[in-house]
Amino acid sequence: MPGRMHRHFARIDRIEDIAEAIEYGCDVARAEGVVRHSYHVTPLFEEPTSPSTVVYARGFSDEWLALYERDDFRRDDPIPGRVLEHGSMLTWQEAMQAGPNTPGNEAYFKAMREHGLIHGFGVPLFGMHGRDGYAAFDFDRPLADVPDRTLGLVRAIAQASHQRVCVLIESAPTRISLSERERQVLEWLTEGKSLSVTAEIMGLSPDTVKTYARRIYAKLDASDRVGAVVKALRLGLVRV
Known part of the structure; x- marks a missing residue:
């Protein structure tokens, strides 16, 4: 296990792209049996469920993702x-019971149960200069059935990946010039709009918006929307 962990850490330290x-x-979480995984990249001084937080998710249903895109629901x-305030791992069930709940909280928990989100857990991720994050994992079975070594590996890699994201954000170039159109596209992407929806909003063809997006990714040295938005928030290229 120590040698395996070291190889993962060494690989992460060589990564030069946020995404x-x-x-x-x-990928590591998936290989270890995680069925659902989310990672919240939160701008400084924002809450991990604020509209400006970028949520990277895998394994969740399209219906759940559509719900979570709604600001009022999120x-x-x-x-x-609660996980970040606690400072250590909490199961979703523990977090639900960690404080007084509003009717909105209870409605949110009910929606989780209806979508089969029961056995997961959340992990606080700590980064440089107060750039903290949050990750959630779900093996789709009780944690008592998950080997401790597997759980430890998933948590350690999540923290190491987050720290690498923070390093890459901090080392991003400080001067990036975007055209007005590129800035407009980036702003819609920051709000979670897809390229097709952005095209409709701006009255442009999907291919034109894709071209703008490729230019934005190249200028920000990112390979997808998540990486581009994270860097743009860090550099103050968009306001949220």
Whole structure:
């Protein structure tokens, strides 16, 4: 196990792209049996469930992801905030019971149960200069059935990947010039809009918006929306 962990850490330390660092943590979790995984990249001084938080998710149903994109629904999720306040891992069930719940919280928990989100857990992720994050994992079975070594590996890789994301954010170039159109596209992407929806909003063809997106990714040295948005928030290229 120590040798295996060291190889993962060494690989993460060589990653030079934010999106790739996020993907690596997801891939390891998946290989260890995680069925669902989410990673919240939160701008400084924001809450982990704020509208400006970028949520990278795998394994969740399209219906659940559509719900979580709604600002009013996401704000009723107290679990990430409670996990971060606790400072250590909490199961979703423990987080639900960690404080007084509003009717909105209870409605959120009911929706979780209806979508089969029962056995997961949340982990606080700590980064440089107060750049903390949050990750959630679900093996789709009770944690008592998950080997401690597996659980420890998933948590350690999540933390290492987050720290690498923070390093890459801090080392991003400080001067990036975007055209007005590129800035507009980036702003819609920051709000969670897809390229097709952005095209409709801006009255442009999907191919035109894809071209703008490729230019934005190249200028920000990112491979996808998550990496681009994280860097853009860090550099103050968009306001949320």
